[in-house]
Amino acid sequence: xAGVTQTPKFQVLKTGQSMTLQCAQDMNHEYMSWYRQxxxxxLRLIHYSVGAxxxxxxxxxxxxxxxxxxxxxxxxxxxxxxxxxxxxxFCASSYSTSGRVYEQYFGPGTRxxxx
Amino acid sequence: xxxxxxxxxxxxxxxxxxxxxxxxxDTSESDYYLFWYKQPPSRQMILVIRQEAYKQQNAxxxxxxxxxxxxxxxxxxxxxxxxxxxxxxxxxxxxxxxGGSQGNLIFGKGTKLSVKP
Numbered sequence: 001x002a003g004v005t006q007t008p009k010f011q012v013l014k015t016g017q018s019m020t021l022q023c024a025q026d027m028n029h030e031y032m033s034w035y036r037q038x039x040x041x042x043l044r045l046i047h048y049s050v051g052a053x054x055x056x057x058x059x060x061x062x063x064x065x066x067x068x069x070x071x072x073x074x075x076x077x078x079x080x081x082x083x084x085x086x087x088x089x090f091c092a093s094s095y096s097t098s099g100r101v102y103e104q105y106f107g108p109g110t111r112x113x114x115x
Numbered sequence: 116x117x118x119x120x121x122x123x124x125x126x127x128x129x130x131x132x133x134x135x136x137x138x139x140x141d142t143s144e145s146d147y148y149l150f151w152y153k154q155p156p157s158r159q160m161i162l163v164i165r166q167e168a169y170k171q172q173n174a175x176x177x178x179x180x181x182x183x184x185x186x187x188x189x190x191x192x193x194x195x196x197x198x199x200x201x202x203x204x205x206x207x208x209x210x211x212x213x214g215g216s217q218g219n220l221i222f223g224k225g226t227k228l229s230v231k232p
Contacts, residue, residue, distance in 0.1 A: 033219055033220075035220075040224060041224060042119075042206060042222035042223055042224045042225055043160075043206070043220070043222045044222075045219045045220075048219055058219060088158065090160060092160075092220075099213050100212050100213055101210070101212060101213060103150075103162055103165060104162075104210075104220060105162075106159065106160035108157075108158065108159055109158045109159070109160075111158075
């Protein structure tokens with residue numbers, strides 16, 4: 001198993017540009033999430049999905065969109081990049097059964113810089 | 116709302132010694148999970164240990180153990196026989212066990228651990 005994979009590992013954008021951060025998992029996990037990590041802030045939830053076709057907002061959703069067309073993939077879209085979105089982005093997935101969610105497994109992260 | 120607090124931004128330990136990282140949390144729930152994650156310079160988030168709130172026994176994983184005090188809402192991590200490879204950021208995290216918005220992790224701000232040779 002590759003686990004949770006993220007691409008790209010690094011990205012530099014100019015203000016106003018759009019892009020998609022890719023996330024995929026091969027563990028057949030229903031639950032997937034996107035977090036951002038900023039210095040001194042820990043990790044904060046952006047969006048999450050409890051299964052294909054179902055997404056919802058987390059703590060800091062503004063400026064980001066997500067979709068979940070398959071169990072495996074959960075891309076994060078930046079609509080119009082801003083310097084405040086400079087951060088490290090992590091995708092995570094979890095196994096769930098009978099509504100109960102277990103450990104979250106993290107991807108390697110994407111370091112995004114917006115100039 | 117649940118919160119997680121790590122009051123030690125940085126800690127240092129001598130190689131082969133023992134160090135304890137502190138974490139407190141606030142919740143009105145009785146059923147939840149607590150985690151310690153390690154983040155080395157490679158940036159990868161690695162699960163170190165998990166504690167289920169309904170289990171009174173403290174979790175252990177090799178050199179890592181926790182002191183879980185449910186009434187005090189305290190969840191400290193003890194690293195024994197510290198190794199150079201233990202140097203990393205350590206995050207304490209809380210999660211309710213069920214799906215929806217409850218299934219997401221709430222993180223503390225982290226403790227940076229240095230290991231001196």
